[in-house]
Amino acid sequence: MDPTGKPTDTTVLVVDDVPAGRYAMGTVLRRAGHRVIEAGSGAEALAELDTRLRKGTLPHVALVDTGLPDMSGFELCRRFKERPHLIGLPVVHYSAAAVAPADRCRGLDAGDESYLTVPAEPEEIEAVVRAAVRGARLRADNRALVRRLTLLSETIVTIQSARSLQELADAAADGAARLTGTPAAVFVLDPDDELYRGLSRDRAAVALPDDGAHLAVSALLRRLSRGQSGVRLTTVPSPLWPTGFFRPGVQHDARLALALTQDGRAPVCLAVPARGMRRAGPESEALLAQLAEATALAAEPLLMYQVERHVALTLQHSFLPQPHRLPELPGLDIAVRYVPASRQTEIGGDFYAALATGDGMLTAVGDVVGHSLDAATVMVEIRHALRAYCVDDSDPGILAERLDRMLQRYHPELTATVCLALTDPATGRTRIANAGHIPPLLLRDTGTADYVKARGPLLGPGLPHPPPTELFLEPGDRLLMVTDGLIETRGVDLEISMEQLRSASLGALPGLDALCDTLLASFGHDREDDIAMLALRLRSQGDTASPGGEGAVQVASASSLPTRSVKGPPDGS
Known part of the structure; x- marks a missing residue:
């Protein structure tokens, strides 16, 4: 028993080769309420501990006689400390x-806690x-705390x-599960009521909660976070907490740690089973x-980025020409595509343009280097400058030089690539004229496809630009211009991607x-950069363009502006 008279849960290993000594020591310990394990030698003690290790029933303390027959008690202590599972x-x-x-010093050097005469x-x-x-328990608690702080x-x-x-919700859920040793769920509710949910990896990806459960969590978070400051810990009983977030189909009381971003607009909730937390x-x-x-705190810049991305996407969508606004020239068909990067990546400055001039159709595809709202803004400036410059002169080489000077003057810290093509139908x-961009791909009606040999420095550095490359399109030929977002893949050489x-x-x-559509289906999934694509075709004699049919000017996008939804890993992920 402890000093207050309560029974103990302590198990003591007594190692003594003298039966009378083991009996005497064991009797004292049993009368004190301890469980006693006896061993008559060092080897017997080690074997007993190995057996108990497999069962998970190691003793809490060992009392070891120094004069054992097969090894000294000091040597046995050293062997304990050499084994990772016995070091504590x-x-x-x-x-x-x-x-x-000197004997007491030998015991201390071997690693003992105390010495009895x-x-x-x-x-x-x-x-x-x-x-x-x-x-020992204090040291074990300290080690556990260090491990948890390291995990944190x-x-x-x-x-x-x-x-x-x-990604934030998924990472936080895994971290919460490791810290508490229980399943965990994490929720981030953004200002637009879009709920992002992360589940710890030990939660089987079956029978996931439905939309109704997520709506219930959203409503609960809004109610609990109203007027809150700092971090709030609270328990939600199972009738109010939806089933299945911790284990499929199982109801739990939930222990919540609720925090708000600094602006107070987005609640973040870490949830674990209340019983597990106890x-x-x-x-x-x-x-x-x-x-x-x-x-x-980590959610704040991501929420700010979401707002910036939404603004940039809106900017791009509003300034890129829509199907009914693209110019038309007899004998020439144009198709365009624009696909924003996946929502996990930053917005870029990719663009396309098609302008009818007195010398033919001027088409352009370009990319402002960088990923930010600034890049999208400069993209708009380049498109407007191109539109203004081609009123006086639509020569692609002259336009490239003028755009270069414009970028040097007003945005000297930025660079851009652009490919300009002027076609007489x-x-x-x-x-x-190509300024650091992927060269156009010429697909002849005869069945060949080759990149046009058009090269030049990108816009911004002020380097001299070579004269435009000239070629002639035959009826049925197609000219394809794309940004590198379509094919550029991390770790893959660009030449391989172009091939x-x-x-x-x-x-x-x-x-x-x-x-x-074929190229988007082949390359356009989960890209890390925006995709802009423009294709033109010299119409064969007798061909006519009909709205919505082959040859019509169309815009298609594999992604749209963000919409409200519940975000989380799909079933089976």
Whole structure:
């Protein structure tokens, strides 16, 4: 029993080769309420501990006689400390003969907690055992706290590197599960009531909560976060907490750590089963609160980026010409595509343009280097400048030089790429000026596809631009201009990607829409950059363009402006 008279849960290993000694020590310990395991040698003690390790029933303390027959008690203690699973087992040496200061020093050097001279009073033996167990538990608690703090730090680093609110929720859920040893769910509710949900990896991806459950969580978060400041810990009983977030089809009371972003607009909620938190202890709850606060802080720049991205996408959509506003010239068909990058990536400055001039149709595809609202804004400036410049002179080479000077003067910190093509529908004569862009792909009606040999420095550095490259389109020929967002892949050489694009173009059906749709289907999924694509075709004699049919000017986008929805990993992910 402990000093208050309560029974203990302590198991003591007594190692002594003398049966009478084991009996005497065991009797004292049993009378004090401890469970006792006996061993008559060092080897027997090690074997007993190996057996108990497999069962998960290691003792809390070992009392070891120094004079064992097969090895000294000091050597046995050293062997305990050499084994990772026994390093935390406190050892108390005892002896009736080896009682000199040198013997006590040998025990300390071997790693013991204390040293008893026997015979000893029962009260002293009990006090030494209690002190050894108390010290071991304190060290174990400290090690566990260090592990949890390390996990917290690692999780915070991970969530701070998240590139989207969905990545943030997933990372925070995994971190919360590791901190508490229970399943976890994390929710971020943005100002537009879009709920992002992350579930820890130990939650099987089956029977996931339905939309009704997510709506219930959204309403609960709005209600609980009203007027809140700081981090709030609260328990929501199972009738109010939807089923299935922690385990499929199972109801739980939920322990929530709720935090708000600094502007107070977006609640962040970390949820774990309340029963699991009671087992994990108050330290885990405090760490969960810290993680909730860190998650809210990490959500702020992502929420700001969402707003910026929405503005940039709106800007791009409003300034890129729509199908009914693209110019038309007899004998020439044009098709365009614009696909914003996936929502996990930043907005870029990709654009296309088609302008009817006195010398023919001027088409352009370009990309402002960088990913930000600034890049999208400069893209708009370049398009407007191009529109103004071609009123006086539509020569692609002159236009490239003027755009270069404009960028140097007003945006010297930025660069851009652009490919300009001026096509005369009557003759097929096409002049191309390329400023650091992927060269156009010429698909002849005869079945060949080759990149036009048009090269030049990008816009911005002020380097001299070569004269335009000239070629002639035959009826049925197609000219394809794209931004690198269509084919550029991290870790893959651009030349290889360009060859893949050429091969895919050869496999497309005739017509502009078929070409564009084939390429988007082949390359346009989950891209890290925007995609702008423009294709033109010199119409064969007798061809007519009909709205909505082959040859019509069309715009298609594989992505649209953000809409409200519940975000989370799909079933089976």
